[in-house]
Amino acid sequence: MYRLLKSLVLSIIVYEEYQNLILKNKISIINAGALEPIIYFLQSENSTLQDHATASLLTLSASSVTKPIISASGIIPRLVEVLRQGSSQAKVDAVMALYNLSTYQDNLNLILQTEPIHFIISLLKSCKKSSKTAEKCTALIDSLVCYEEGRTALTSEEGGILAIVEVLESGSLQSREHAVGALLTMCQSDRCKYREPILKEGIIPGLFELTVQGTPKSQSKAQTLLRFLRDTPYPNSELEPDTLENIVSKQLGKTKEMLAEMVQVSMEQSLRHLQQRALMCTPANLSISSFKES
Numbered sequence: 576m577y578r579l580l581k582s583l584v585l586s587i588i589v590y591e592e593y594q595n596l597i598l599k600n601k602i603s604i605i606n607a608g609a610l611e612p613i614i615y616f617l618q619s620e621n622s623t624l625q626d627h628a629t630a631s632l633l634t635l636s637a638s639s640v641t642k643p644i645i646s647a648s649g650i651i652p653r654l655v656e657v658l659r660q661g662s663s664q665a666k667v668d669a670v671m672a673l674y675n676l677s678t679y680q681d682n683l684n685l686i687l688q689t690e691p692i693h694f695i696i697s698l699l700k701s702c703k704k705s706s707k708t709a710e711k712c713t714a715l716i717d718s719l720v721c722y723e724e725g726r727t728a729l730t731s732e733e734g735g736i737l738a739i740v741e742v743l744e745s746g747s748l749q750s751r752e753h754a755v756g757a758l759l760t761m762c763q764s765d766r767c768k769y770r771e772p773i774l775k776e777g778i779i780p781g782l783f784e785l786t787v788q789g790t791p792k793s794q795s796k797a798q799t800l801l802r803f804l805r806d807t808p809y810p811n812s813e814l815e816p817d818t819l820e821n822i823v824s825k826q827l828g829k830t831k832e833m834l835a836e837m838v839q840v841s842m843e844q845s846l847r848h849l850q851q852r853a854l855m856c857t858p859a860n861l862s863i864s865s866f867k868e869s
Contacts, residue, residue, distance in 0.1 A: 617653040629668040636675035655689040674711040692728035704745045713753040737776045744781035752793040762803040
């Protein structure tokens, strides 16, 4: 036990030293003036150079120490430009680098000023909703909709809210958490304004599923969002009250079917589990056929 504990402590020390070395290397690279050529290569018409420059930024932007330095260099607009017209891999690296930079609070305004929502949604539409790319796109949207400019840009983007709803339905656990968080933020900021656009995209079945199968945070946010979407009269609504009721009613019908399927699947899985346990508990020399013969 003592040897195991000693080995664990040594492993932690080695890991921390390795991480410190990586951080020092990143800082050294930036202090050596690497950002200037990286910015130059980001604007290159040579896609290979642009890909390498974007990948370098992705690595450098992962450290909390380097984020304010990188953003101060004016690199954020260049990343958004790569997101607009770079290669497929460069776009993926660019959105991930932007996400890294967005976790430094002062950078969110800088990112918003570049009007990136259209390009983020475009990438989100083209990638698998369960991918890491979708996760970073949705996480970035989750942060940007905390601002009115971000919310307006998302609702103005054709298929923007639908893309988020699709992630909520079929994304990874973390992606779904970001998706429901983004939509909840919108409703909390202005329920009357954002409730209808969200309802139109058929969100309710996915929300109900999330209350059961999501992370604890997702479940809580999904329950809160369902309350926000609950049918209530809006005097300034563009849709008639009965139209809104029809939208919700249809989605609730789909939700009941989905819940019935989930119950059926759960029962089938439980039955298979019981059958497997019964077979494991049956002695090898006492087969079921022997009962029949007797």
